[in-house]
Amino acid sequence: MKRRDFLKGVAMTGATVGAATTFMGPFVSKGLAAKKMENIGECKSVKITCVSETSWFDSPQMLKDLKDGGGAMVSQYDIPWTQSNAGGYIALIEVEQLDGSKHTIQLDTGWEQGWTDYAMQKSGLDSLLDKKKIDVLVISHEHLDHYWGLKSTLKRYQNIPMMIPNTFYPEGKAMLAGKYKNDKAKVYNDVPHKGELVETRPDKLYKLFPGVAVKMFDIPILIKVRGEQCLIFNIKDKGVATVTGCCHMGLLTMLNWAARNIEGYKPYACYGGLHIAVFENWDPKFDDIIKGAKKMGLQKIGCNHCTGWVWAQKARDMGLPIVLGTQKYKEYKTLPTTGPGAKENVFIRNGDVMVL
Amino acid sequence: MSENMETRWLEERRLRNVIPQPFSGLLNLAIIVVLSEICWYVFFSPTGYLKLYTPMLGVALVVTILMVIHWGMDCFDFWPFNRQFLQKTNPLLKGIVLLLFYVVIAILIMFVLYNQIIGRLGPIFFSGPALLSGGGLGQYAFSASENASYAQIMMNLSIIFFTILWLTGFGYAPWGKTEKLTRSFSVWIMGIFLAIIAFSFLFYPHIAYQFYPAQVFMSVPPWWSDWAMTNSSMFHFGWIAPALVLLYWTTMFWEGRPFSLIRNSFWRGVATIVAAVIAGIVIMLLTNKIMDWYFETEAFEGGNLVEQPAWRWLHVAEIFIYMAAAGAVLYHYFDNWPRGFSLPVRAIVRTVIAMAGGLVLRWLYYALGPIFLGTVPGIAQAEATSLCWTVMFLILIIAHGVFFDGYPLKKRE
Numbered sequence: 001m002k003r004r005d006f007l008k009g010v011a012m013t014g015a016t017v018g019a020a021t022t023f024m025g026p027f028v029s030k031g032l033a034a035k036k037m038e039n040i041g042e043c044k045s046v047k048i049t050c051v052s053e054t055s056w057f058d059s060p061q062m063l064k065d066l067k068d069g070g071g072a073m074v075s076q077y078d079i080p081w082t083q084s085n086a087g088g089y090i091a092l093i094e095v096e097q098l099d100g101s102k103h104t105i106q107l108d109t110g111w112e113q114g115w116t117d118y119a120m121q122k123s124g125l126d127s128l129l130d131k132k133k134i135d136v137l138v139i140s141h142e143h144l145d146h147y148w149g150l151k152s153t154l155k156r157y158q159n160i161p162m163m164i165p166n167t168f169y170p171e172g173k174a175m176l177a178g179k180y181k182n183d184k185a186k187v188y189n190d191v192p193h194k195g196e197l198v199e200t201r202p203d204k205l206y207k208l209f210p211g212v213a214v215k216m217f218d219i220p221i222l223i224k225v226r227g228e229q230c231l232i233f234n235i236k237d238k239g240v241a242t243v244t245g246c247c248h249m250g251l252l253t254m255l256n257w258a259a260r261n262i263e264g265y266k267p268y269a270c271y272g273g274l275h276i277a278v279f280e281n282w283d284p285k286f287d288d289i290i291k292g293a294k295k296m297g298l299q300k301i302g303c304n305h306c307t308g309w310v311w312a313q314k315a316r317d318m319g320l321p322i323v324l325g326t327q328k329y330k331e332y333k334t335l336p337t338t339g340p341g342a343k344e345n346v347f348i349r350n351g352d353v354m355v356l
Numbered sequence: 357m358s359e360n361m362e363t364r365w366l367e368e369r370r371l372r373n374v375i376p377q378p379f380s381g382l383l384n385l386a387i388i389v390v391l392s393e394i395c396w397y398v399f400f401s402p403t404g405y406l407k408l409y410t411p412m413l414g415v416a417l418v419v420t421i422l423m424v425i426h427w428g429m430d431c432f433d434f435w436p437f438n439r440q441f442l443q444k445t446n447p448l449l450k451g452i453v454l455l456l457f458y459v460v461i462a463i464l465i466m467f468v469l470y471n472q473i474i475g476r477l478g479p480i481f482f483s484g485p486a487l488l489s490g491g492g493l494g495q496y497a498f499s500a501s502e503n504a505s506y507a508q509i510m511m512n513l514s515i516i517f518f519t520i521l522w523l524t525g526f527g528y529a530p531w532g533k534t535e536k537l538t539r540s541f542s543v544w545i546m547g548i549f550l551a552i553i554a555f556s557f558l559f560y561p562h563i564a565y566q567f568y569p570a571q572v573f574m575s576v577p578p579w580w581s582d583w584a585m586t587n588s589s590m591f592h593f594g595w596i597a598p599a600l601v602l603l604y605w606t607t608m609f610w611e612g613r614p615f616s617l618i619r620n621s622f623w624r625g626v627a628t629i630v631a632a633v634i635a636g637i638v639i640m641l642l643t644n645k646i647m648d649w650y651f652e653t654e655a656f657e658g659g660n661l662v663e664q665p666a667w668r669w670l671h672v673a674e675i676f677i678y679m680a681a682a683g684a685v686l687y688h689y690f691d692n693w694p695r696g697f698s699l700p701v702r703a704i705v706r707t708v709i710a711m712a713g714g715l716v717l718r719w720l721y722y723a724l725g726p727i728f729l730g731t732v733p734g735i736a737q738a739e740a741t742s743l744c745w746t747v748m749f750l751i752l753i754i755a756h757g758v759f760f761d762g763y764p765l766k767k768r769e
Contacts, residue, residue, distance in 0.1 A: 060496045067498040071410035072739040073402035073731065219661055220734030224402075248738075250660020281499040282568035284578055284587030285666050292658020310568045 037263035042236040043211030044096045046356040048243060048271050050348050051090035052110060052119035053304035054329075055145030058337045059279045061085040066223070075224040076144050077171045077185050086112035087334070088149045089245060089305055091272065092125050095212055098236065103209050104128065106137045106160075107231065107272075108245050110149030115334070117152050122332065122351065129156035136161045138214060140245025141221065141228035142172045148187045150175055159195035163206065165216050166199035167227030200229055205261070211235065215257070217249035230254060230272075232262065233356070239268030239299075241356045246273040246306050252292045269300035269356050271348065277308025280338060290315050302354040304347040309338045312346035325349040364433045365442050370769040371762055373691070380765050381690040387765075388689075388756055392749050396729055400744055403730035409744050410498075412505035416512070418747040421462040423512045423519075425751065428458055429758060430523055431547070432540040447768070451760030470508050481507045481563050503566060510559040510589060511551065517600050518554065519547030524603045525628025529621040562589035585657040585665035594669030598643075598676040599636025601683070603628075608687045609706040611699060643672045661736040674742045675718060681750045682713025688757030721745065 056062040061082055066072065069079030088110025095103045106125065110116030120126040128134055137153060137160045140146055153160060164176075174180040178192030200206055202218035216229040231243040240258055247254060251274045259265045276286050286308075293301070293315065302323040303312050316322035324344055328351035329335065339347060348354055373380040399417075400409040408414040428434055434442055437454065445453075475483020480490055487500035495503070522543055531539035557579075564575030565587055577587070584591035606615065606628075615631070618624040647668060648654050655665045662668070686692060686709055693709075694702055721742050725731035729745060761768055 063496040063498040067410075067501070070402055070407035071413075071498070073409055073411065074407065075402070218734070220732040220737035220740065222732075222737070222739045224732050226733060248660075250658075250664070252656070252658040253660040253663045256656070256659065256663065277568070279496060279499060280568075281495070281503075282566055282570075284562050284565045284589070285664070287565065287587045288581075288585070288665070289658040292656065295657075314568070 038205050038207075038213075038261055039263040040205070040207055040213040040232065040234050041210035042098060042234050043209070044098050044100075044236055046096075046233045046235060046241060046243075047094045048302070048348075048354045048356070049092040049094075049123055050304065050325075050350055050352045050354075051092050051123040051125050052088050052115070052350050053091075053273070053347065054087040054115075054332075054334070054336050054350060055089045055111060055305055056085050056087055056336075057334055058085050060337075063279050072222040073224070075169075077169075077182055077187070077224075079223070080184050081144065081186060083112060083186055087115045087145070088112060088119065089146050089273065090116070090119060090125065090149075091243065091245075092123060092128075093231065093243060095209060095233065097210055103135045103212070104133055105208070105212075105231065106134045106153070107243060108140055108146040109137065109153045111145040111147075113149055113152050116149035118333065119350065120152060126156060129153060129160070132157055132159075134160060136163060136208065138162075138229065138231060139164045140230065141165060141248065142168050142225045143221070143223070143246065144185070144187065146245045147172065147175070150193075151189045151191050154178075154189070154191040154193055157195075158191060158193065160193075161196045161198075162193060163198045163200055163214055163229070165218075165227030165229050166201055167218060168199075169224070169226075202227070213262075215254075217254070217257075219249050221246075221248045232258060234262065234264070235268060235356055238356065239266035241269040241271070241300075244270070244272035244274065246275045248275050250289075251276075252289065252296060255296050255298075267297045267299070269298060269302065271302040271354055271356075273305030274303050274307040274311075276306075277311040278306045280308055280310050282310060286311050286314075290318050290320065293320055294318070300354075300356065302348040304349060307347070309342065309346065313342070313344070316344070316346055322346050323348060323354060325352045328352055365439065366429070366758065369442075369761070371766040372769055374765050374767055377691060377693070381685075384689040384756070384762065384765050385685060388749075388752055391756075392745075392752050393728060395748060395752065396745060400748065401730040410502065410505075411739060411741050411744055412502040412509065414744040415741060415747070416466060416505035416508045417462070418744055418751060419509050419512045419516070420466050421459055421751055422747055423516050424458045424462045424465070425754060426516055426519055427544060428454070429754075431519060431544045433536065435537060435540060443768075447761040447763040451755065451763065454759035455755045466508060470504070475504065479507075482511070506566075507559075507563055510562075511555050513593070513596060514551035514555050514559070515547055517596050517603075518550035519543065520600060520603045521629060521632060522546055522550070522625070524606050524632075525615060525625035526621055529625070532621075558592045559589045562587065584669065585655065586669070588666035588669075590666040590670045590673075592669075593673040594640040594644075595633070595636035595672075597636075597673035598639040599632040601676045601680045602635055602639075603632055604680055605683060605707060605710065608683060608692065609710070610703040613699065613703065639676075640669065640672045643675060644668050647671065660738070664736070664738075667736050667738075670741060671736075674746065675714065677743060677746045677750070678717045678721070679710050679714030681746050681753065682717055683710035684750055684753040684757075685713065686710055688753055688762065717746075718742075 062085060065079060065081050089108050090110050091107040093105040093107060175189045176193045178190050181188050200214060200216040202216050206214040211234045213232045214229050215232055216227060218227050220226055228248045233241045235241055240262055242254060276289055298321060300321055300323050312322050325348045329349035332350050397404040399406050400414045402409060408417060470482040471485055475486040480486045482504055484501040484504040487495045487504060488497060528539040528543055531542040561575045561578040564571040565578060580591050581587045615624050615628045618627055651662045653663055655663050655668045694705055722735055726733045
């Protein structure tokens with residue numbers, strides 16, 4: 001090939017690529033254009049009680065279990081977890097409607113049964129379950145620390161209405177049926193769920209009550225779990241608040257979805273695990289999240305659990321509205337190894353209450 | 357036959373198919389797919405024995421093996437193995453010896469050189485055990501291993517890139533007229549030297565800022581973060597991988613063109629470097645635009661999953677390594693078809709086949725991975741990357757085609 005022909009070829013290719021890119025523009029814009037927005041109504045206020053955010057107490061031990069079990073790609077049901085390190089995640093949410101009526105939602109059901117029963121008793125959730133006062137149990141995702149304490153809920157309220165992502169593995173389904181015993185991972189449930197069960201899909205927004213919705217994201221998650229759902233609240237005169245278990249879909253991806261799909265979206269607050277510096281390690285991508293979150297305009301960030309103390313501290317130092325917790329968690333029988341001695345309590349910890 | 361100082365072994369070697377094409381190619385492909393499944397299960401699979409796909413430990417291992425293979429194959433022309441060994445030895449035995457030789461060297465580089473020497477006497481971030489023993493940086497066994505593996509990947513990928521870049525652009529110049537071992541060592545050293553320089557400004561800022569607190573006296577903050585929408589050095593994976601694949605295809609598919617049109621070796625080398633880097637960046641940006649359309653969403657700073665910029669850049673690298681693997685299948689198993697027609701036609705057809713084959717491979721990976729590889733269904737999982745499997749697959753194809761002379765479906769003439 002002569003040099004002149006080569007240069008002609010390069011110019012033609014460049015022109016073709018440029019034209020293709022321009023041509024694709026309308027398709028991209030169409031793809032990104034707002035779909036039909038969903039009106040989820042409004043509620044008056046939301047009160048979130050942190051029943052337990054200590055899914056585990058010692059991150060190095062949790063990581064060691066993970067590493068010894070084969071790493072982040074191995075199924076959680078195949079890892080022999082250290083039980084003395086097992087806690088669980090549960091949040092109790094009371095929603096006040098505009099007419100003054102109230103609804104109560106339980107998000108997740110913890111992990112190790114002893115700890116889960118203890119945390120439920122400390123917060124009064126056990127009593128609410130005994131009296132069948134919980135309107136719905138929303139399981140954010142199938143991770144052990146959010147789901148394996150299922151027996152603690154079902155033994156008190158076997159008919160509790162439940163919502164789970166439709167991506168549960170057979171083991172998770174067997175637990176619901178009360179027919180699961182796993183001596184390796186040490187997870188058991190022999191109390192079958194007998195209430196209404198909704199398996200949520202990613203293509204639908206589930207409106208529970210005025211101003212309250214559940215959105216499921218069909219996403220791949222470590223230790224072979226799939227799918228996570230979050231609670232979305234539209235609080236009158238305040239804006240949209242989200243409540244998450246682990247937020248594996250990503251804080252900003254979740255808020256971006258809400259901004260594009262919730263009618264009248266106004267950023268207000270978030271609560272829960274945000275899955276960033278999970279084991280108090282760091283990655284340059286976590287700085288991206290701080291920078292991105294600043295642009296989102298949230299007024300309150302109540303984070304805990306898998307957010308990572310280091311992220312919450314750095315985010316607060318960089319000007320994000322991290323809500324501080326109290327010292328109430330010290331009244332619990334087991335304390336996490338992260339946080340004690342820190343200059344501020346940047347987590348909403350066990351026993352804390354956040355009102356939106 | 358006495359050793360020919362001018363002709364490299366792979367240029368001299370001639371293979372013929374035992375059975376005609378395309379049956380030979382299809383059978384070879386089937387065999388290597390089965391072998392790769394066995395290899396994956398034994399060494400990498402989360403449901404297998406060694407479970408090295410953590411993922412970064414597994415990726416570091418395969419990238420290091422690929423680096424050593426490139427050294428052996430491209431830099432040293434298989435030294436210390438002489439031409440008689442390469443010509444006369446039974447291909448099965450030869451293949452096993454060569455593969456084991458390079459794999460052992462790779463393991464020594466990872467677990468002795470990086471882990472126990474470099475990481476313990478100098479840059480600690482290359483060594484998981486050293487990071488753990490250092491304390492104070494929030495490292496645990498798992499994160500230390502992953503962080504050290506990532507640092508090794510960055511360095512070894514840079515070495516692969518600059519070695520292939522030099523050889524494609526300059527050949528063995530300016531040492532072309534020296535003894536074989538002299539020029540081999542010279543190119544080897546040059547690839548490492550350039551990689552260290554590039555590593556210092558492309559990847560080192562990431563490393564300094566991957567710890568908490570950020571090691572602000574060790575490096576500037578990642579200077580690419582505004583353009584890339586991320587502090588992560590995955591941004592540089594995104595252009596280096598397509599640039600590397602273009603260099604592969606310059607030799608494999610385009611028969612040295614267009615750079616071989618430049619007779620002066622210096623200007624040929626400069627043109628290769630400039631073109632490869634620019635092409636890599638353009639391809640990265642264009643592929644990201646295509647992903648905006650495909651995923652119906654744009655990546656943005658702080659986003660997650662397919663909206664995460666760092667993942668987007670990584671996925672560009674993943675896509676082009678799929679294409680590299682597909683290209684290797686075409687080159688080694690289907691005799692680099694087509695052989696006829698004019699050079700531009702051959703070049704275009706081969707490139708299109710490799711690109712299309714890469715996209716098919718990508719689809720197969722996500723569709724069948726949960727069944728055959730033990731991966732989690734879905735795309736963009738934060739802790740996953742297809743690079744471990746794809747580079748392993750690429751290594752097996754290269755090893756089969758080069759070390760084993762394509763045995764048993766090919767024979768040396």
